[in-house]
Amino acid sequence: MTEIEFVLNGxxxxxxxxxxxxxxxxxxxxxxxxxxxxxxxxxxxxxCSVLVNHEIVSSCLMPVGNAxxxxxxxxxxxxxxxxxxxxxxxxxxxxxxxxxFCIPGMVIAxxxxxxxxxxxxEDEIKxxxxxxxxxxxxxxxxxxxxxxAAERGKGLW
Amino acid sequence: xxKYVNYERPSIDGKGLMMGKPGYTDDLAEQNSLIVKVLRSPxxxxxxxxxxxxxxxxxxxxxLVLTHEDFKRIPVTRAGQGYPEPSPHDKFVLDNxxxxxxxxxxxxxxxxxxxxxxxxxxxxxxxxxxxxxxxxEKAYENEVIIHDEPEIxxxxxxxxxxxxxxxxSYLMHIGDVEKSLKExxxxxxxxxxxxxxxxxxxxxxTVNARIDYQGRLVLYSSTQTPFHTRRIVAQALEYPMSKxxxxxxxxxxxxxxxxxxxxxxxxxxxxxxxxKPSKMVYTRQEVFESTFSRHPMRFDIKLGAMxxxxxxxxxxxxxxxxxxxxxxxxxVFMVAGSKxxxxxNKVDSVRFGGKVVYTNRTPxxxxxxxxxIQGNYALESAVDILCDKLKVDPVEFxxxxxxxxxxxxxxxxxxxxxxxxxxxxxETCKLDYCVKRGMELIDWKNKYPRKDMGNGxxxxxxxxxxxxGSGIPYIDMGSALIKLNDDGFFNLLVGATDIGQGSDTILAxxxxxxxxxxxxxIVVYSSDSDLTPFDVGAYASSTTYVSGNAVxxxxxxxxxxxxxxGALALKVPVEGTDFDGMxxxxxxxxxSLKDLSNRLYYNEDQKQLVAxxxxxxxxxxxxxxxxxxxxxxxxxxxxxxxxxxxxxVDCGTTISPNLAKGxxxxxxxxxxxxxxxxxxVYSKTGKMITNSMMTYRIPTRKEIRSLKVEFADSYETSxxxxxxxxxxxxxxxxxxxxxxxxxxxxxxxxxxxxxTGEKILTGIQKSRQKGEKQ
Numbered sequence: 001m002t003e004i005e006f007v008l009n010g011x012x013x014x015x016x017x018x019x020x021x022x023x024x025x026x027x028x029x030x031x032x033x034x035x036x037x038x039x040x041x042x043x044x045x046x047x048c049s050v051l052v053n054h055e056i057v058s059s060c061l062m063p064v065g066n067a068x069x070x071x072x073x074x075x076x077x078x079x080x081x082x083x084x085x086x087x088x089x090x091x092x093x094x095x096x097x098x099x100x101f102c103i104p105g106m107v108i109a110x111x112x113x114x115x116x117x118x119x120x121x122e123d124e125i126k127x128x129x130x131x132x133x134x135x136x137x138x139x140x141x142x143x144x145x146x147x148x149a150a151e152r153g154k155g156l157w
Numbered sequence: 158x159x160k161y162v163n164y165e166r167p168s169i170d171g172k173g174l175m176m177g178k179p180g181y182t183d184d185l186a187e188q189n190s191l192i193v194k195v196l197r198s199p200x201x202x203x204x205x206x207x208x209x210x211x212x213x214x215x216x217x218x219x220x221l222v223l224t225h226e227d228f229k230r231i232p233v234t235r236a237g238q239g240y241p242e243p244s245p246h247d248k249f250v251l252d253n254x255x256x257x258x259x260x261x262x263x264x265x266x267x268x269x270x271x272x273x274x275x276x277x278x279x280x281x282x283x284x285x286x287x288x289x290x291x292x293x294e295k296a297y298e299n300e301v302i303i304h305d306e307p308e309i310x311x312x313x314x315x316x317x318x319x320x321x322x323x324x325x326s327y328l329m330h331i332g333d334v335e336k337s338l339k340e341x342x343x344x345x346x347x348x349x350x351x352x353x354x355x356x357x358x359x360x361x362x363t364v365n366a367r368i369d370y371q372g373r374l375v376l377y378s379s380t381q382t383p384f385h386t387r388r389i390v391a392q393a394l395e396y397p398m399s400k401x402x403x404x405x406x407x408x409x410x411x412x413x414x415x416x417x418x419x420x421x422x423x424x425x426x427x428x429x430x431x432x433k434p435s436k437m438v439y440t441r442q443e444v445f446e447s448t449f450s451r452h453p454m455r456f457d458i459k460l461g462a463m464x465x466x467x468x469x470x471x472x473x474x475x476x477x478x479x480x481x482x483x484x485x486x487x488x489v490f491m492v493a494g495s496k497x498x499x500x501x502n503k504v505d506s507v508r509f510g511g512k513v514v515y516t517n518r519t520p521x522x523x524x525x526x527x528x529x530i531q532g533n534y535a536l537e538s539a540v541d542i543l544c545d546k547l548k549v550d551p552v553e554f555x556x557x558x559x560x561x562x563x564x565x566x567x568x569x570x571x572x573x574x575x576x577x578x579x580x581x582x583x584e585t586c587k588l589d590y591c592v593k594r595g596m597e598l599i600d601w602k603n604k605y606p607r608k609d610m611g612n613g614x615x616x617x618x619x620x621x622x623x624x625x626g627s628g629i630p631y632i633d634m635g636s637a638l639i640k641l642n643d644d645g646f647f648n649l650l651v652g653a654t655d656i657g658q659g660s661d662t663i664l665a666x667x668x669x670x671x672x673x674x675x676x677x678x679i680v681v682y683s684s685d686s687d688l689t690p691f692d693v694g695a696y697a698s699s700t701t702y703v704s705g706n707a708v709x710x711x712x713x714x715x716x717x718x719x720x721x722x723g724a725l726a727l728k729v730p731v732e733g734t735d736f737d738g739m740x741x742x743x744x745x746x747x748x749s750l751k752d753l754s755n756r757l758y759y760n761e762d763q764k765q766l767v768a769x770x771x772x773x774x775x776x777x778x779x780x781x782x783x784x785x786x787x788x789x790x791x792x793x794x795x796x797x798x799x800x801x802x803x804x805x806v807d808c809g810t811t812i813s814p815n816l817a818k819g820x821x822x823x824x825x826x827x828x829x830x831x832x833x834x835x836x837x838v839y840s841k842t843g844k845m846i847t848n849s850m851m852t853y854r855i856p857t858r859k860e861i862r863s864l865k866v867e868f869a870d871s872y873e874t875s876x877x878x879x880x881x882x883x884x885x886x887x888x889x890x891x892x893x894x895x896x897x898x899x900x901x902x903x904x905x906x907x908x909x910x911x912x913t914g915e916k917i918l919t920g921i922q923k924s925r926q927k928g929e930k931q
Contacts, residue, residue, distance in 0.1 A: 034178070035178070037359075038183075039361070042850065042851060044851050045359060045850055079175075079176040079177065088176075092171055092175075095165075095816065095819055097167075097168060097174065098657045098658065099359065099360070099408060099410040100170065100180075100657060101174075101358075101359040102409075103171075103174060126858040126859050127859070129858050133359065133857060134359065135357050135410055135412070135823070135827070136657055136823045138825055138861060140864055
């Protein structure tokens with residue numbers, strides 16, 4: 001057991017934990033953050049995506065020890081922001097949500113993209129979200145949602 | 158004029174799910190649940206001589222270890238289907254035989270994951286490894302018998318012959334097919350193969366159990382069939398159904414993969430024996446190896462036609478591979494005929510038959526399309542082969558021979574799902590429009606058959622027509638209960654199972670349309686075996702049509718009750734009293750719904766208004782579609798790119814156009830995946846190689862260039878507000894449309910899925926060699 005200190009959704013937290021425990025499990029089990037989903041456990045599907053120092057990371061591949069001193073944002077924290085409000089509205093208006101299991105990760109990937117590139121092309125969106133799999137949709141609606149979010153959120157990113 | 162049907166509205170659960178609110182099964186597990194892990198077979202076929210569980214049981218933190226010796230031998234089927242099931246009862250909770258790599262050997266319940274996994278390693282199993290049957294073409298009457306247990310049985314005749322490795326068999330014919338083939342000017346005969354496909358829903362199979370304060374077993378399950386799950390768990394564990402409650406929370410996708418029982422039996426056994434809550438979340442490897450995939454099939458198909466392009470005879474023999482257990486064996490097989498061959502209803506004769514055999518592979522089960530995608534690929538490819546031979550335009554051939562509005566096919570009466578079917582006439586069939594509009598969307602006139610791009614790449618277009626159904630007539634039942642509350646809003650309780658397709662949303666819209674109230678005034682609660690009325694579940698494209706009709710009936714009843722109570726309150730006759738969604742009025746007298754509700758619950762003539770109704774289809778109106786593909790083939794590498802896919806669908810009224818489009822687009826991408834990318838591959842010893850998302854490739858955003866989906870203007874009067882179902886139809890056309898496009902581009906006929914560069918390149922080289930010789 002090791003004491004790990006990091007910033008989680010804007011708050012300083014400390015946890016006494018096995019440092020090899022997956023960040024995903026720590027977030028879900030120790031902090032009750034159910035927005036982080038496990039789809040594959042091997043970094044392929046993106047359902048467990050979180051932001052670590054503003055970079056998108058699959059939390060199933062990250063031992064919590066690596067979180068020491070970092071700034072971690074999950075959908076549970078991001079959903080309180082104005083940027084989320086814009087992304088959320090765009091996803092909803094485009095009908096991009098079906099079963100919803102991939103969506104928290106998809107929203108995190110959208111934030112990660114727009115944070116770096118506030119005005120992405122369709123190809124850039126396809127590229128940026130290619131690490132987040134969805135089996136319900138034809139992806140069209142999700143790409144449209146990101147385009148719409150970028151347009152509506154001008155100045156936010 | 159419809160107000161809330163054919164109306165855009167975000168899905169009612171989308172907002173909370175997007176924010177990550179706890180909604181799915183594992184989000185709702187008890188904090189201190191025992192973790193259940195399963196020891197899985199490393200062998201494709203073996204007898205368990207002994208299991209020593211003493212070391213595992215002695216490990217600190219282990220609560221319970223279960224092996225086949227801990228269960229009474231009760232054969233069940235895990236298929237979530239109507240009762241009696243058309244699938245053989247050939248599965249035990251745990252057995253002393255393992256029949257595929259990943260089959261269950263033993264289960265461990267421990268305080269945490271690490272302890273459970275460690276305990277699995279401490280189990281000592283002595284196997285007698287047996288020779289497996291891995292090739293489904295060698296399974297029939299093989300000397301190796303996969304199911305030799307005396308207890309297994311069929312519930313009614315399905316052609317079950319386990320001693321011959323046959324899970325089910327079937328044969329039907331209309332007319333004299335041999336005779337009509339002889340009379341035809343042209344006959345084609347082709348063999349096609351379809352592969353196993355994995356569902357890859359994003360949420361793995363997940364279940365948890367607890368004993369509630371009344372001592373009842375409560376399961377939260379990520380399932381498509383909560384009521385069937387309750388029944389099967391009760392059967393398997395000989396536990397009273399009245400003491401089981403199954404709750405289906407939000408589900409992260411199913412596609413047929415959750416039309417079954419998987420972890421439910423073991424988790425229930427653990428919680429019943431320990432009294433403690435327990436849970437099981439399948440690893441992705443378990444989802445691949447130890448749940449179900451799509452039935453691989455071989456089709457030997459003969460088509461006979463006259464010179465003028467009249468199709469006369471269809472003769473099909475099918476061999477289907479159900480893997481280690483026979484879930485959905487017969488019904489998937491029958492749908493490969495019953496929801497495919499009525500497309501060409503003017504033929505003189507049809508013969509359709511064959512076998513579903515056991516092999517030592519991961520079992521096959523329900524998967525969107527349910528046989529129709531396999532049959533459609535074989536038929537619609539064979540039709541293009543025939544057209545090429547006849548030198549007839551494939552679109553004109555279809556327009557001449559395909560089913561049309563007002564027509565029927567004798568197949569509907571002969572073939573149902575596991576039983577006989579129901580005769581029906583196509584009240585709505587806009588195939589003609591779908592084909593014409595699809596041609597425009599893909600620019601068929603300018604692009605057919607091919608265009609040489611001049612850089613070693615050739616583009617081609619191809620098409621296919623398809624159909625599905627809307628529930629299983631006289632079997633699939635849905636029901637709904639609507640309750641008026643004080644303040645004038647409603648609860649809608651339905652057994653219908655929202656697994657992400659948005660059924661809660663569209664069922665609320667249907668109720669809102671009948672009651673003329675805004676959908677926000679209708680609070681939906683679905684799929685809880687204690688609280689909601691019965692529904693068979695989310696399968697067979699039944700929810701919009703069957704459950705939707707039940708909701709409409711219940712809502713119409715509620716409207717009548719409101720009118721009657723309003724008339725009583727206003728002291729006027731019922732006749733001439735009306736309710737517009739806000740106010741009950743008669744001439745110049747009126748009372749608001751809110752005031753009436755408060756009167757009913759607090760002041761006068763007190764009573765609870767509840768309307769309940771149910772619906773079972775008397776027919777299964779098929780949704781139809783035409784699919785058009787444009788591909789680009791690199792003649793140097795054989796690489797194929799899908800440039801564009803246009804789909805035009807007749808599903809009657811779209812209750813929610815956005816959700817319907819989402820169903821079609823999602824289905825198309827799964828069909829495209831099956832055609833171009835996806836394949837469940839096994840090693841020579843029967844170990845699945847493609848058992849992770851890294852090795853099993855589903856399309857990502859990058860592979861999907863352009864999808865165009867449109868709907869035909871169509872109104873099915875037997876459906877709720879004109880709707881037919883739309884869950885499966887989208888998946889059916891891509892295999893044939895894409896492979897027909899490849900043929901039109903480079904002259905290579907793909908006879909086994911998936912398409913690979915190697916198959917195309919080999920085909921191109923063969924035709925070049927042929928050309929050189931000539």
